[in-house]
């Protein structure tokens with residue numbers, strides 16, 4: 107009679123444990139009390155249950171049995187052999203098999219056992235079958251990744267490789283007019299594209315072009331403003347269509363190529379844009395790596411170097427708040443809480459501020475900028491969101507803080523960050539000189555010292571996940587992790603995959619309710635939907651969409667109800683509206699455009715209204731006596747109350 111696979115497995119275990127014992131050297135032992143141990147092991151293993159994550163405990167069990175097997179074979183006692191071969195090892199097979207789900211179990215074949223006999227001799231005596239299977243599968247998948255992903259990233263874009271592209275590199279510091287020159291050229295395009303880092307910059311290009319009588323469409327992750335007979339598309343860099351041909355393309359702020367989270371989109375744009383003429387605007391630190399990428403593609407390039415158009419001067423005297431505040435100042439802090447705190451203090455002193463921070467909807471950032479541009483507000487308070495290419499009439503940049511929390515720890519600003527932000531001072535055409543200062547002597551000295559250090563060139567190019575790997579037969583998280591583990595050659599570095607794995611983890615828990623969880627293409631689209639994962643309400647809405655998007659032609663409208671209060675409530679709702687749009691577009695759902703526009707308008711109006719109200723409630727005060735705390739105080743308690751408590 108033919109043996110069942112389980113019986114074949116038991117035989118495999120018996121053989122492996124015996125062979126292992128034969129290979130070991132040992133002395134014959136007296137068996138009497140070992141029989142007792144064998145019996146009790148047989149009994150305990152019969153009732154043993156291991157959960158899926160108890161691999162260490164299971165490995166330990168294999169090792170214990172290895173010791174018992176050794177003694178058994180040395181004793182050459184029939185009774186002991188029977189307990190081992192007929193009771194203990196079959197039960198070990200059972201607990202091992204319980205670790206496999208249906209799909210994984212398909213890999214357990216005689217061929218797999220053959221491979222274990224050859225390449226993993228005796229390994230089953232120290233590790234569970236699941237551990238061996240995992241190791242084998244990882245090796246296989248790594249091998250498959252190597253065959254699927256071209257060794258050189260540029261080969262992922264065969265169409266661009268087959269073209270002769272001419273690059274014009276506009277290299278210079280902030281405010282030197284590089285984007286201006288590239289856009290002047292783009293105006294002549296019949297079919298051009300602008301690729302920038304922010305929706306606001308895409309909007310600026312869209313407006314500039316249409317104002318100049320050049321029909322231009324705006325396309326970002328959040329919306330599409332279609333203009334008929336468009337000659338130009340103004341986009342965020344992530345939206346680039348690598349299958350579409352253009353005559354002229356502009357890639358802005360290309361020093362972002364090194365960014366951990368978004369840099370791969372610049373890499374993709376440089377390697378994959380299908381255009382005969384490509385303008386790249388960037389800071390001098392990115393020159394070498396960008397030229398390296400162009401050389402990999404065997405394309406030609408020319409360099410145009412720019413100087414700042416206005417002088418930039420570091421003030422000698424540190425800034426004192428609020429007596430030194432002047433019209434045209436931009437105050438830099440690094441959290442929304444600090445922005446509103448400073449704005450509140452300015453208002454208390456009769457000064458009207460505009461505010462800019464990352465979680466404000468782009469339209470509100472724009473309106474806040476317009477208020478400042480039109481001198482309806484005298485100063486602006488911003489996070490480093492101000493740093494990227496936004497043109498504001500700033501006379502002086504005042505760093506109220508010189509440290510920021512970067513998601514992991516609080517650290518001093520690095521030179522490129524200081525330069526990028528400081529460079530905003532002294533807008534061309536309005537001021538001859540821009541000024542920079544900092545609150546307090548210590549911060550000013552830090553600025554002075556750091557600005558004297560030469561800025562390091564970028565030596566990193568960020569690489570994104572190659573979607574060709576979605577064809578592989580393995581769980582998506584395993585593929586992403588294995589791809590991420592393999593170190594690429596310099597200067598490439600793989601993007602951070604923590605956020606998409608975080609979303610995968612969320613989706614995995616609800617996999618039985620997600621219709622297409624096994625379809626890696628769709629799942630990948632879902633987990634790469636850009637959302638703020640710190641906002642748990644947003645993550646919950648995302649998960650609801652993952653579970654329900656197949657049930658109708660449109661997604662459910664986002665839930666207005668929120669546990670957040672005030673500004674945060676409306677900012678979060680705005681993000682939910684963005685998610686409704688982005689998820690719909692990704693998964694081919696119909697968007698209720700009129701409703702969405704109306705909701706966005708209402709939410710923006712509400713945020714504007716809240717921002718125009720007194721910001722007194724945001725001022726950070728001592729939690730005991732209510733006194734306003736000095737700027738930058740890290741505890742929410744004043745010095746007097748602190749010393750009183752300590753007494």
Ligand SMILES: Nc1ncnc2c1ncn2[C@@H]1O[C@H](COP(=O)(O)OP(=O)(O)OP(=O)(O)O)[C@@H](O)[C@H]1O
Nearest residue numbers: 278279280281282283284285286287387495497534
């Ligand atoms: N030749 C010019 N004529 C008129 N305006 C100009 C000219 N060059 C630059 N500008 C204006 O100067 C400002 C800064 O220029 P631009 O945005 O091109 O600088 P940039 O070097 O790209 O800086 P960033 O890297 O910060 O974006 C813009 O408002 C732009 O319109």
